[in-house]
Amino acid sequence: MNGRKPAGRRLRPSRRSERSLDWFAFFVANLQAGFGPFVSVYLTSERWTQTDIGLVLTIGGIVGLVLQIPGGAVVDASEQKRTVAAWSVLLVGASALALALSPAFPVILAAWLVHAAASSTLTPALAAISLGLAGHGRLARRLGRNASFGSLGNAVAAGVMGAIGYFVSNKAVFIVTAALAAPALLALRGVVVQEIDPHAGETQAESVPPRGVAHWRAFMANRTLYLLFLCMLLFHLANAAMLPLVGSMLTLRSDESPTLLIAACIVVPQVLVTFFSPLVGRLAQGWGRRPLLLIAFAMLPLRGICFAYIQEEYFFVAVQTLDGVSAAIVGVLVSLIVADATRKSGHFALAQGVIGTGMGIGASVSTLFAGQLADRFGTASAFLGLAAVGGLAFVVVLLAMPETKYTLPGRASRRRAR
Numbered sequence: 001m002n003g004r005k006p007a008g009r010r011l012r013p014s015r016r017s018e019r020s021l022d023w024f025a026f027f028v029a030n031l032q033a034g035f036g037p038f039v040s041v042y043l044t045s046e047r048w049t050q051t052d053i054g055l056v057l058t059i060g061g062i063v064g065l066v067l068q069i070p071g072g073a074v075v076d077a078s079e080q081k082r083t084v085a086a087w088s089v090l091l092v093g094a095s096a097l098a099l100a101l102s103p104a105f106p107v108i109l110a111a112w113l114v115h116a117a118a119s120s121t122l123t124p125a126l127a128a129i130s131l132g133l134a135g136h137g138r139l140a141r142r143l144g145r146n147a148s149f150g151s152l153g154n155a156v157a158a159g160v161m162g163a164i165g166y167f168v169s170n171k172a173v174f175i176v177t178a179a180l181a182a183p184a185l186l187a188l189r190g191v192v193v194q195e196i197d198p199h200a201g202e203t204q205a206e207s208v209p210p211r212g213v214a215h216w217r218a219f220m221a222n223r224t225l226y227l228l229f230l231c232m233l234l235f236h237l238a239n240a241a242m243l244p245l246v247g248s249m250l251t252l253r254s255d256e257s258p259t260l261l262i263a264a265c266i267v268v269p270q271v272l273v274t275f276f277s278p279l280v281g282r283l284a285q286g287w288g289r290r291p292l293l294l295i296a297f298a299m300l301p302l303r304g305i306c307f308a309y310i311q312e313e314y315f316f317v318a319v320q321t322l323d324g325v326s327a328a329i330v331g332v333l334v335s336l337i338v339a340d341a342t343r344k345s346g347h348f349a350l351a352q353g354v355i356g357t358g359m360g361i362g363a364s365v366s367t368l369f370a371g372q373l374a375d376r377f378g379t380a381s382a383f384l385g386l387a388a389v390g391g392l393a394f395v396v397v398l399l400a401m402p403e404t405k406y407t408l409p410g411r412a413s414r415r416r417a418r
Helices: 015-033 037-045 050-066 068-077 081-101 105-167 170-179 181-189 213-220 223-239 242-253 259-286 289-309 313-341 348-377 379-400 409-417
Strands: none
Touching (some): 015 081, 015 105, 015 181, 037 050, 037 105, 037 170, 050 068, 050 105, 050 348, 068 105, 068 348, 081 105, 081 181, 105 348, 170 181, 223 289, 223 313, 223 379, 242 289, 242 348, 242 379, 259 289, 259 313, 289 379, 313 348, 348 379
16 A cells, blocks of 8 residues: 555535635735835845845845755655645745844845745645645636635735835835734644645556656656646746836836836736636636636737837736736646646646746746847837747647646546437
């Protein structure tokens, strides 16, 4: 025996666990929001040079990218997914507290590296708990709820922390961020550990053993994961630089302060993600994964072309709402397709790390790629270049990405009989 529970009908998780996981996703988003642009504002107020700020952020970004795959492997190896998530939250909170206590370069760098390491296990741990709690059959809706509460957490945190930074101090933002670890841990404690199946990412099929050479061979030969890696790399290569370019264009064109317009470009898509993500989860069960993925990827070239040619400032906000559609779909479907693709091989969290690495590479290159185009050929050409990459990503999904939705054998046979 391998120590796993035999396959059987999965019981629905309790309402307590479902609600607790909702709020855990919300507070995790609160925690991570504190490490966004507030870091640069805080360090600038502490008289750091832009070179030093860029150095710390770049080192942290590289470390975070490198640790994506090992972080996923740690989550996979642990039987106690909830414990991994709890330690990750504690480390994120500790790194925020360190930022607030001292602006010295060694302290800030160490805190940023701790945050990068903790984030590499926190995100896959949340996904693994979701899979272990909901199972494959209910995962789509569970991920939709995660994305909805996470987006709501981002929006609330951005507003609250912005107000704290304005009315209190920039340092207070990180004290509040550290304090948010407490409600996050309280929410996590509400998830009943006995309801989390640590092996939900693995099938019980006899043809693929749960451990050993054949197990790893199945994982390494997974064509769907390679295609998803490529698709998400191209997606973020096309997407990551669009909003910064919009910010630069609005700053140059607007006679008044463009701050409100830029804020609207950030908040409106977040609101769409909050309300649209649960619907994505339901549609993914009915329509399948591929049609929704095509809709998300179609938004990229459309946004790039519109941004290249529109002139009216307020139209930028309208076009940016398309990003909310893409974000809602991608936020749910990436983890869902990874779960589909690793049903036989296992290593769900490790695969999450692999795809996360592709996302990070694409996002890192995007701003450099767009900046070069903008400097040499103008901002409109940069948007069209990003649109071309987005069009290529759409073609890859259209021609190569398979439908991964799993149909139970009994249901499949009944459909064939009809």
